[in-house]
Amino acid sequence: MTSATETTPGSNAQRERRRRILDATIALADEGGFDAVQMRAVADDADVALGTLYRYFPSKIHLLVTALGRQFDRAEQQSRSRQVPGDTPHERVMHVLGVTTTALQKQPKLTEALTRAFMFADASVADExxxxxxxxxxxxxxxxDGTDQTREPTEEDEAIVRVIGDVWLSALMGWVTGRTSAADVTRSMDVAVRLLLR
Incomplete structure (x- = not known):
C-alpha cells in the first residue's frame, strides 16, 4: 500500500521517482535515440510500474521534452555560476550557445531524441x-545582460530570445537529421544572433 508521504505532490519519494524516470529516459535516448525510448523500457529501467510512469508523463513526447528541460536547467545553472565571456551581447550569447551546442553534439542520439520530441510536441505538451x-x-x-543582472528583461528581450531559441533548435534538428553540419549550426546562429542583437 502506498503511503501518504509517497503520494504527496513534491514529496521526497515523488521527486526521487521522477529523477529515476528522467535518468532512465536520458540513458535510453543516449544509447538508441528517439525510437529507443519506449514507455515500458523506461518504466522497467526506472523501477516503476508502467501505470505510475503514465501518471507522471502521459506520453513519450511529454517525457522527452521534460528531459530536454532538465538538460537546459543544468546548462542554465552552469552559466549563472560564472561570468559569461565576451564584450558584447552577441559574443556572450554565441559563447553560451556554442558551449551548449558542443555538449549536445557529443551525444548525438540523445540530442536527436530531445529535439525531435520538441518539434513533434503539440498543445498537450504546452506546459513542458x-x-x-x-x-x-x-x-x-x-x-x-552580461554583468548587469539587476535589469528585468523587457517584452522585446523575451521576444528576441524566443526567436534565437527557435532558430537554434531548428538548426540542431537539421544537424541531427544529417541535413546540415555542425559548422552550419554555428553559422546559422551567428547570423541570427548578430541580426537580432545589433
Whole structure:
C-alpha cells in the first residue's frame, strides 16, 4: 500500500521517482535515440510500474521534452555560476550557445531524441514546452545582460530570445537529421544572433 508521504505532490519519494524516470529516459535516448525510448523500457529501467510512469508523463513526447528541460536547467545553472565571456551581447550569447551546442553534439542520439520530441510536441505538451522556453530564456538573457543582472528583461528581450531559441533548435534538428553540419549550426546562429542583437 502506498503511503501518504509517497503520494504527496513534491514529496521526497515523488521527486526521487521522477529523477529515476528522467535518468532512465536520458540513458535510453543516449544509447538508441528517439525510437529507443519506449514507455515500458523506461518504466522497467526506472523501477516503476508502467501505470505510475503514465501518471507522471502521459506520453513519450511529454517525457522527452521534460528531459530536454532538465538538460537546459543544468546548462542554465552552469552559466549563472560564472561570468559569461565576451564584450558584447552577441559574443556572450554565441559563447553560451556554442558551449551548449558542443555538449549536445557529443551525444548525438540523445540530442536527436530531445529535439525531435520538441518539434513533434503539440498543445498537450504546452506546459513542458513553456518550461523549456523559460529555461532557455533565462540562460540567454543572462548572457545578453552580461554583468548587469539587476535589469528585468523587457517584452522585446523575451521576444528576441524566443526567436534565437527557435532558430537554434531548428538548426540542431537539421544537424541531427544529417541535413546540415555542425559548422552550419554555428553559422546559422551567428547570423541570427548578430541580426537580432545589433
Amino acid at each position: 514546452i513553456h518550461d523549456v522556453g523559460m529555461k532557455l530564456t533565462a540562460m540567454l538573457t543572462h548572457a545578453i
